[in-house]
Amino acid sequence: MFSFLRKSKMNTVTVEGSPTTLDIPAGKTLLEAMLDAGLAMPHDCKVGSCGTCKFKLVSGKIGELSPSALALEGDELRSGFRLACQAIPRSDLTIAVDAPLSQGIAIATYRGTIVAAQRLCEDIIGLTIELDRPLAFTPGQYADLTAPGIEGARSYSFAFATVGEPTQQLHFHIRHVPGGAFTDWLFCTDRTGMELKVTAPYGQFALKDSTAPILCIAGGSGLAPIISILEQALDRGADRAVHLLYGARRQSNLYALDKIAALRQRWMAPFEFFPALSDEEPDSDWAGARGLITEQIADVADLAAHEAYLCGPPAMIDFAEAQLLAAGLSRSVISADRFLDRSNRT
Template identity: 35%
Template sequence: MAYTVKLEPSGKQFEVEPGQSILDAAMHHGVNLPYGCRNGACGDCKGKLVSGQVDYGQYKPTAMSEEERAQGSALFCQAQPQSDLVIEAYEIDDARKAEVRRLPCRVHEARKLTHDIMEVSLKLPSAERLQYLAGQYIEVILKDGRRRAFSIANTPLHDELLTVHIRYVPGGEFTEHVFEHLKPKEIWNFEGPLGDFYLRDSDRPAILVAGGTGLGPIKAILETAFEEGVERDFHLFFGVRAQRDLYLTELLDQWQQEHANFRWTPALSDPTEEDTHWTGDTGYIHDVLPRYYGDLSGHEGYLAGPPPMVDAASETLKQLGVDKDRLFSDAFTYSTE
């Protein structure tokens, strides 16, 4: 049977299924408790057991001492309820509360999503996990100290690997390496999580606007929302130049079929001769938005992509009634250095 966990001081409650840890259940219910390794080795998820019984699971003595356990502590990444519980821990409900860390990782896999977009999966050391909010980004640190920022494109609910979408930049030293010379198990160093682009706790319908690899962080946001059972409405507008620049369309179509609160609209700003059979929208995405909405009062806007697109679409959303304080964006720039 499932047990109910009440979190203090927030008063939030969530259900924990048999065989599920408190931390895992909390994450799947949109409650962001702190954690580090998720395997009982670091102690970052340690909190107080106010009432109830748990199976403490397997953990290292360095993560929690017997004295701490006797005083009511538990590692929520390992502890499984054996009754209804009241626990005490703080939530990471703001990107500023997440610990920024510098970590090594290995390239696990790379696959082309389009002619000029590569998805790279990164694996952290076995005793490490990165806690982040869907929509945040990391900075890859090059050997000479230069940095390249990439949004995390997968949900933190499944953080065994971190995936990033990297667009090829002609003459770009780093992207040239990624597309031409990348090797499996290559070691990268990065810092993160960074940024304050994440889904706010709200019931407002959300308009999401992605340009190019701006789909990455918005994919992570949507993927997390669907797993958490968020019921607010989402409408994604995905703007690219030509049809060959669209990617993950099968996944977006699948989500549209599976989730009644989601739909997506692609648009081509510069169709090629190969796009003669295109029947969808054409034009810049900020010109497409008013074709679907005349009044967006009471909505929120989330925008990710090239700065000109983000700026233009933000202005359009404000003209359609979205309050400027309800607009959240992540504008990308590309370096050729």
């Protein structure tokens, strides 16, 4: 009868080989709790598609928002691996994680106001959001945006670099997905002045410490985190050669060309830029490359010496990754940010 006085149930999670223990309130996923605590648990999509957040369940019980089998292999499942973004603890747990769990930037929720929504091309809006307080992130990371009246959050990559300083003004490049709830909402009228919930920072797509030449492959609004990463490389001295391949459908879908031109102008090392159009009218005035952007990869000189950053549609990334591996790049020098959603689960 005094159940209303009981504290809401917490489950304690112990991470093997680390001093870390977490108290997780009912209903939270394991990944949410780890990120809230500032633990740099590997993750990417947060919707059970990519398999990046896998952990080994050593003891205890979990419920799953969607089956881990959708993203993990049979032998991984048999060895006890599960997805942290889909796991809801149902008892105290002991888990093991392959990656070292260093302390990262804690995820927090901010109140944001849209202060500008500018068309960058036919199907991409540049969205500027002013936060109620400063946010720190690493270039390449992303935020979850929740709009009024739309169920669930949508993920968008920061389209600029903060150079060491937290910032209150965020920029995103958002492509219209016709029929998509969030992007239909954003594109149907001017949303300036509207409030959004912003939860950030997420993701581990980031510039590596290296001197190797950089190969970037972006499709559509996948240019957003690539620009962010290149701005960071510029701040570090811009002394690494860059090869940027950028795929769009038609000339009317190209954007940020002025931004890329400005980066190239300030770059200290060679900076090659190759846009390619997949659906341009055959008789148009386009003098550049035509076809899929991945068809340009084989023409990159000294391909195997590069460190690669890929961002955009999952199919483009899978194809590019396969070509790079076949050309002799090792998996450790290929970083990819797939714009995954639940529809991409295998």
